[in-house]
Amino acid sequence: MTTRHSTAPAIRVRGLGKRFKDLVALDDVDFEVPPGSVFGLLGPNGAGKTTAIRILTTIIPPTAGRAEVLGTDVVAHPGTVRRLIGLAGQYAAVDPNLTARENLRLIGRLTQVPRHRRSPRAADLLARFDLTQAADRPVRTFSGGMRRRLDVAAALVPEPPVLFLDEPTTGLDPQSRTALWELIRELVADGTTVLLTTQYLEEADRLAQRIAVLAEGRVVADDTPHALKARLGTTVLELGMGEDPRAVRAAALLTDRLAQTPEREGALLRLPSPDGSLLLMDVLHALESERLTPRTIAVRESSLDDVYLALTGHRTTGGPT
């Protein structure tokens, strides 16, 4: 068993589909997550990220395909899967009337953590999530960020080998977010497998060894962050044209002359390129001929946001706030 698990994927999803009446939430989704790694499911709201997590955590059944956690089918043996996983959902699912400590001890009881280990485990997690001071206050007095931290802590109570984090850093301040990233890295270093969903490209880029990009229920890309960026070129040229009409004219001109359609956002044009500085020369040359000199020029590294745009045709909702 031990050797088989160490080579088999921690999570395996094959042809997974989920249909809610008229809505197709997931359509023929495939991916594999090697043990001891972080896998990022990236996509905007409604892309199917949460649906995938809910199927993998046995909350809802799929309508097509298979999903396995550590070699166990989530539909055939949900009880076994539940012993292998931890889930921190999109909504801070903790009991507002219990204290933080009581919440963690309740989860300990319900996940069959032996009685004598529940209190030390709760104390340890409260310390790791910087909640020791608030440990004995009812959770309804907590801020949103504190609840989220407690929610993630609750998922860790049974020390699950596979952890599902559904947008774990939504609503966290930058400091807590960095702390959570650090904690996720520690868990993975200790052999935990993490599947996390995020709308934040930065988060997936920083944490995940592999990223699947979901759009409208389909996987539109499944690769390493590095390869995803390489696919689109490494640089992006940004031209500030000052006014929208100039930007529109410039975009038309560049499409015509360079056979490359820039993305326009107001007066700003973006052009991805494998070699930004070389492209810059051509672009400036073309624009100069029509007296459309840019007001601002920037050549920057392409972000996953750019990749996302190229894959799905629209931008994500922006970086972490």
Added chain:
Amino acid sequence: MTAATALAPAPGLSERVLAPVRDGLAVCWRNLIALRRVPRLLIFSTVQPIVFVLLFRYVFGGVVGAVLHGVSYVDYLMPGVFVQVVTFGAVNTAIGLATDLQTGLMERFRSLPMARSAVLSGRTTADLARNVFVVALISGVGFLVGFRVHSDVWGFLAGALLVLAFGFAMSWVFAVVGLAVGDPETATAAAFPVLAPLVFASSAFVPTSTMPGWLQVFANHQPVTITAGAVRALMLGTPVGSQVWQALAWDVGIVAAFAPLGVWLYRKAV
């Protein structure tokens, strides 16, 4: 992945029998803490029945007392109020479960290796414990306004147990309602039109004999009347007949129908 293999023993037979009890108690404990932390939950479930005792005792007491033969109205009323309290109180089961659904706590529970019945049984048993408190309190108020037990302490306790059993059964009905409607406001709104006829078109507050014939058919055969009648007989020391068994049969039947339905809804609740 040695942790995985160590964590995943196949559930044995004893686990299947023990887990629902063990997990149900854990959830019950959690619900009782909430009751202690948010006292208004308890206060609202006791104020209304106290108002009912006082109102019915003093407003309708004279009129209804005139048609009762040799029984004071307060003695007739109190068993009915007990049944009314636990019947209306069952809405709390729906509110509690619907709230857990809304807050996402239910999602977490459903991802945990716990018995599928535990979230529901933990709720209904916590509501049973709440009913013990409420029935005791209402008894106290009843005694203050002249209620007297005419049988003995055992008759009173047996009656109280029958009330609690009916309340427990009604909790399972409302567990289904709570999971089906999914939000506390709708659950509350949906409950009243069902519960009001059940409680008022019964012998809980007035004898059914003055109701129109068609209504008597319903009123005489529905569980509130049967339970109230049985409790009344036990507490007043009048002949019990088969009423206690009929009441218990209702309780068993209601739980047998609604508990599996509730667990089924819990499994598939989205």
